[in-house]
Amino acid sequence: MADDPWSGQVEALGRFIHAQRKLANLSLRELAALSDLSNAYLSQLERGMHHPSMRSVTQIARALGVPVESMLAEAGLGDDGGDDDADTARQEPEISAEAAIRRDPTLTPAQRDALLAVLKSFGSSSE
Amino acid sequence: MADDPWSGQVEALGRFIHAQRKLANLSLRELAALSDLSNAYLSQLERGMHHPSMRSVTQIARALGVPVESMLAEAGLGDDGGDDDADTARQEPEISAEAAIRRDPTLTPAQRDALLAVLKSFGSSSE
DNA sequence: TGTGCCTGCTCACTATAGTACGCACCTGCT
DNA sequence: AGCAGGTGCGTACTATAGTGAGCAGGCACA
Numbered sequence: 001m002a003d004d005p006w007s008g009q010v011e012a013l014g015r016f017i018h019a020q021r022k023l024a025n026l027s028l029r030e031l032a033a034l035s036d037l038s039n040a041y042l043s044q045l046e047r048g049m050h051h052p053s054m055r056s057v058t059q060i061a062r063a064l065g066v067p068v069e070s071m072l073a074e075a076g077l078g079d080d081g082g083d084d085d086a087d088t089a090r091q092e093p094e095i096s097a098e099a100a101i102r103r104d105p106t107l108t109p110a111q112r113d114a115l116l117a118v119l120k121s122f123g124s125s126s127e
Numbered sequence: 128m129a130d131d132p133w134s135g136q137v138e139a140l141g142r143f144i145h146a147q148r149k150l151a152n153l154s155l156r157e158l159a160a161l162s163d164l165s166n167a168y169l170s171q172l173e174r175g176m177h178h179p180s181m182r183s184v185t186q187i188a189r190a191l192g193v194p195v196e197s198m199l200a201e202a203g204l205g206d207d208g209g210d211d212d213a214d215t216a217r218q219e220p221e222i223s224a225e226a227a228i229r230r231d232p233t234l235t236p237a238q239r240d241a242l243l244a245v246l247k248s249f250g251s252s253s254e
Numbered sequence: 255t256g257t258g259c260c261t262g263c264t265c266a267c268t269a270t271a272g273t274a275c276g277c278a279c280c281t282g283c284t
Numbered sequence: 285a286g287c288a289g290g291t292g293c294g295t296a297c298t299a300t301a302g303t304g305a306g307c308a309g310g311c312a313c314a
Contacts, residue, residue: 013181028262038303043263050301051182053271054136054199069196072181155292165273170293177271180301261310271301280291 011048016071018046020064034063138175140184143201145173147191162190 021031032039036059044050045060052060061068148158148169159166163186171177172187179187188195 009181009185027260029260040263040265040304041302044302047263051180053178053180053301054140054184055178056302057181058136068199072195072199154290156290167274167293167295168272171272174293180271183272255314257312257314259310259312262308264307265305266303267305268303269301271299273296273298275295275297277294278292281289283288284286 010045010051013052013071014046014048017042017060017064020066021046024064026064031060031063035059137172137178139201140179140198141173141175143198144169144187144191147193148173151191158187158190162186 021028024031026034028039028042031037032042035042035056037056041050041056042060045052045056057071058068061071148155151158153161155166155169159169162169162183164183168177168183169187172179172183184198185195188198
């Protein structure tokens, strides 16, 4: 592998992960807990030092609430051809917390209920 | 990590690669040359013995003339195994509630914090 | 002022992705 | 029969993905 056109891809992926993490107001350790990866590794990923496995990418995408295809679009196919930092218009703009709470399979009905109660107390949920 | 839902994914990916390779009338060695990977590794991949990296997946997809998204659809999000299964197991995006809570722009920081505190008090079912 | 808890980062290490080589098998040629 | 060249596969090894521990710095509160 003398020629490594993939080194650019990991950098793009790293920037994407970093941007999404910041956007979600997550620390490295929080994202690590969410994605079941180590904070150290995530740090290295964001700095473009590794080629993550499919498993890692899937886990990170899920933790960030970003469709896996988007990550691939950034990393696998995110060719040159101009600026990529502009907002991706194809992406789901905002998925409401309420919807996600109802869908999350890792929550028990009681837990779901509790979260929704708290959410409702805010009165801000326009769903 | 006692629970490993990804083991099924690699099997699906393996079958997909195998099917595409046969469809293209390629031998393992030919695909190896095309994708710049070893025939031995491709053999193992097709048998679901490994979690390929993004780099490998990209290369294989290119070699097979298949969009990378298709491979992801099979491997990352696709149903596991049963191609002849009667049940239509269409899977939801399934994003974690925590991720959505952090992203939801309609929440104030304080509200976000409150919800996350509640969520954290559940102790997280996984691990 | 210091003590405690956060942040991201680096470094030594372990687990596993990915390779080089060679095996057993099959098919056709002379 | 024997050999040349094809197939997929197992196996020891190397490269690198991924981890755990601990660093320096920042911010709050006693």
